[in-house]
Amino acid sequence: MDLKKIALNRLKDRGVSINDMAKIVYDIQKDFIDDIDIKKCEETILLILNKREVINAVLTGIAIDEGVEKGIFDEHIYKIIMEDQGLYGVDEILALSIVNIYGSIALTNFGYVDKCKPGIIGIIDKEGKESNKCHTFLDDIVGAIVAAAASRLAHHNEDK
Amino acid sequence: MDLKKIALNRLKDRGVSINDMAKIVYDIQKDFIDDIDIKKCEETILLILNKREVINAVLTGIAIDEGVEKGIFDEHIYKIIMEDQGLYGVDEILALSIVNIYGSIALTNFGYVDKCKPGIIGIIDKEGKESNKCHTFLDDIVGAIVAAAASRLAHHNEDK
Amino acid sequence: MDLKKIALNRLKDRGVSINDMAKIVYDIQKDFIDDIDIKKCEETILLILNKREVINAVLTGIAIDEGVEKGIFDEHIYKIIMEDQGLYGVDEILALSIVNIYGSIALTNFGYVDKCKPGIIGIIDKEGKESNKCHTFLDDIVGAIVAAAASRLAHHNEDK
Amino acid sequence: MDLKKIALNRLKDRGVSINDMAKIVYDIQKDFIDDIDIKKCEETILLILNKREVINAVLTGIAIDEGVEKGIFDEHIYKIIMEDQGLYGVDEILALSIVNIYGSIALTNFGYVDKCKPGIIGIIDKEGKESNKCHTFLDDIVGAIVAAAASRLAHHNEDK
Numbered sequence: 001m002d003l004k005k006i007a008l009n010r011l012k013d014r015g016v017s018i019n020d021m022a023k024i025v026y027d028i029q030k031d032f033i034d035d036i037d038i039k040k041c042e043e044t045i046l047l048i049l050n051k052r053e054v055i056n057a058v059l060t061g062i063a064i065d066e067g068v069e070k071g072i073f074d075e076h077i078y079k080i081i082m083e084d085q086g087l088y089g090v091d092e093i094l095a096l097s098i099v100n101i102y103g104s105i106a107l108t109n110f111g112y113v114d115k116c117k118p119g120i121i122g123i124i125d126k127e128g129k130e131s132n133k134c135h136t137f138l139d140d141i142v143g144a145i146v147a148a149a150a151s152r153l154a155h156h157n158e159d160k
Numbered sequence: 161m162d163l164k165k166i167a168l169n170r171l172k173d174r175g176v177s178i179n180d181m182a183k184i185v186y187d188i189q190k191d192f193i194d195d196i197d198i199k200k201c202e203e204t205i206l207l208i209l210n211k212r213e214v215i216n217a218v219l220t221g222i223a224i225d226e227g228v229e230k231g232i233f234d235e236h237i238y239k240i241i242m243e244d245q246g247l248y249g250v251d252e253i254l255a256l257s258i259v260n261i262y263g264s265i266a267l268t269n270f271g272y273v274d275k276c277k278p279g280i281i282g283i284i285d286k287e288g289k290e291s292n293k294c295h296t297f298l299d300d301i302v303g304a305i306v307a308a309a310a311s312r313l314a315h316h317n318e319d320k
Numbered sequence: 321m322d323l324k325k326i327a328l329n330r331l332k333d334r335g336v337s338i339n340d341m342a343k344i345v346y347d348i349q350k351d352f353i354d355d356i357d358i359k360k361c362e363e364t365i366l367l368i369l370n371k372r373e374v375i376n377a378v379l380t381g382i383a384i385d386e387g388v389e390k391g392i393f394d395e396h397i398y399k400i401i402m403e404d405q406g407l408y409g410v411d412e413i414l415a416l417s418i419v420n421i422y423g424s425i426a427l428t429n430f431g432y433v434d435k436c437k438p439g440i441i442g443i444i445d446k447e448g449k450e451s452n453k454c455h456t457f458l459d460d461i462v463g464a465i466v467a468a469a470a471s472r473l474a475h476h477n478e479d480k
Numbered sequence: 481m482d483l484k485k486i487a488l489n490r491l492k493d494r495g496v497s498i499n500d501m502a503k504i505v506y507d508i509q510k511d512f513i514d515d516i517d518i519k520k521c522e523e524t525i526l527l528i529l530n531k532r533e534v535i536n537a538v539l540t541g542i543a544i545d546e547g548v549e550k551g552i553f554d555e556h557i558y559k560i561i562m563e564d565q566g567l568y569g570v571d572e573i574l575a576l577s578i579v580n581i582y583g584s585i586a587l588t589n590f591g592y593v594d595k596c597k598p599g600i601i602g603i604i605d606k607e608g609k610e611s612n613k614c615h616t617f618l619d620d621i622v623g624a625i626v627a628a629a630a631s632r633l634a635h636h637n638e639d640k
Contacts (some may be wrong), residue, residue: 007174052475052567053423059557060570064544072552076486077539087315087388087532089264090540092579096267097570100420102250103373113270138531155247166396180322212407212635215585219397220410224384231393237379250380250417257413260580261534307428315532407635409584416587424569427576431591473566 004049007058007074014062014135015127016142020120021045025149028109033157044149048098054145057097061137068134081136091137095144106144106151113143121146164209167218174222174298175287180280181205181306187278188269188310193317204309208258214305217257221297228294241296251297255304266304266311273303281306324369327378334382334458335447340440341365341466347438348429348470353477364469368418374465377417381457388454401456411457415464426464426471433463441466484529487538494542494618495607500527500600501626507598508589508630513637524629528578534625537577541617548614563614571617575624586624593623601626617636 008018022041029036048054068081069071080088092114099110117125121139128135168178176180182201189196207213227233228241240248251275277285281299287297328338342361349356368374388392388401400408412434419430435447441459448455488498502521509516528534547553548561560568572594579590597605601619608615 003556015509041483047636053569056560056568056570057573059560060544063547063553063557067543067547067552071553072550073549076483078585080536080539085265086265088536089533090536090574090577092264092267093537093573094570097424097573101423102419103247103421104252105246107252107267108271108274111268112275114268115272163396200323205598213409216400216408217413218408219400220384223387223393223397224380227383227387227392230392232387232390233383236323240376240379248376249373250376250414253377253413253417254410254430257410257584263581264577406585412584412587423567424572424578425566427572427587427592428591431588432595433590434588 003055007055010062014138018045021146023079024064024119024146028150029153044152048145054098058096061094061141065134065137082134088128091140095140098144098148101147104106105154106147109150110144110147163215167215170222172286183314184306189313208305208308217254218301219299223299225294225297230292242294251300255300258263258304258308261296262308262311265314268295269307269310284295293315323375324397327375330382336462338362338365344439344466345469349473364472367368368465368468377414378461381461385400385454385457402454411460418464418468421445422468422471425474426467429470430464483535487535490542495621498522498525504599504626505629509633513536524632528625528628534578537574541574541621544569545614545617569598571620578624578628582628582631585634586627587632590624590627
């Protein structure tokens, strides 16, 4: 199985489908792109997942979240990540490895979804805070993929 | 006159006061920090402007905006910057030189204000698009200072 | 004339040819990629210049350098940029808008060429410091293009 | 025990002392700063480790390296990180969360040490490649701390 398929399966295991992400992309871009629809947003999400740097960020972020859930890290880093303390920013930094390759439109969209937490992002954020699940990295990874897809659609629309 | 004072005067010349910026910082953080008020936000804005990298970004960004207004650049870059074309991202990049030094909270706040354009940011953005003024760099610089101040307040609140 | 051609002409006007850049790329990668030659490096430089973000950085950086030479900015920013003061980092930041889209290999190569200044980068850096020319932005822009090309070659070599 | 002390102990456990890092800082800056000595470099390293973002990066990076050594991640991410594959860049990205807060001088120094691997950085890189140790994140974290310290010394020297 190729790494792209593995990354998509890992996202699915953690509760995030391609359609979940596509719906947020659609909401962000529907006022700016004429012929946008959910199908096009899903196709764009899949194109984002072609990039090796995106796959690496997905696999690494989910590995850390799961490592925290399983209690395999030492107590200090466990506590910091599990509680997603306000000053822990490694999750956002990891997400930036996705966002950066899609330029500044991706960056501002990432900031927006990270703050407003639309759709699935809000759901996994809440789940991570209220249950024994750890979604500290997952919500930022998903936000970054969504922001990258929104940016890619915007760029291709401008280039038409 | 020191460079900090010069940077503040240049912002004022271009239509942005310390109070304009403090009001946005207050709105972003008022739900998260108990003893916040406009005065504290103004003081924080002034602390952000102590940093050499912030002063350099302010002076450079405004110099480019004014250069565009005066028509001193060659036609290609003039057209790209004056129209703040969707794919021009150098303005956001310059703003990042401010945002980066305040960590990931600053980054997500920057994405948020860049997209939602609260207060003075919306006013200068509109003015730049409708008049012969060029505010392509200014709105991002102001957004970055606001985001940096919001992040600084959040960090100091957590550390208490 | 398209923007890519304009960007290449502007680089040429300021003293930097495609071959100058290709030679540095070749030196960086010759020990790691078997079938590398100058022609392949030149082709890669041209692919880097296809990207809108790269073109924007080239045109903006050169516009600022020329603005400084012509004395059209106010005295404070003129002095800071002309002398390329140690704490002025906007030039590196602009270069990062090129480097970021090519991932972390590009970033470390950029740090390397920015510090070691091989080939044309050293020549324009010296010229900028000793004459009335201003190359504050140019040397970083060229370093970024070279680093991006080296990274692109490394990625395609790994994917083979 | 406070988090700074814990981070320093974790670095020590993994084979990196304050003195190891200070020696590289000294070599980078000795030609540029008159009154530099190893003691000053050590003090600067300790100041860098005061920052919460630096502590978080150290603790997270080492936790991942140890997780890989212990075989607690799934096979795909294990293989990618253990072999520090050429296209895996999450380690450099994590290091950037340290480098970014010290501005562009830190960034270029990071690129330089990441490529040239002086002193302890080369030793842990080699050890990670030749033994069953995993130092994929450690060498970049150490490079980032060194680069941040070199930048901090340069800034304070300019400001004198």
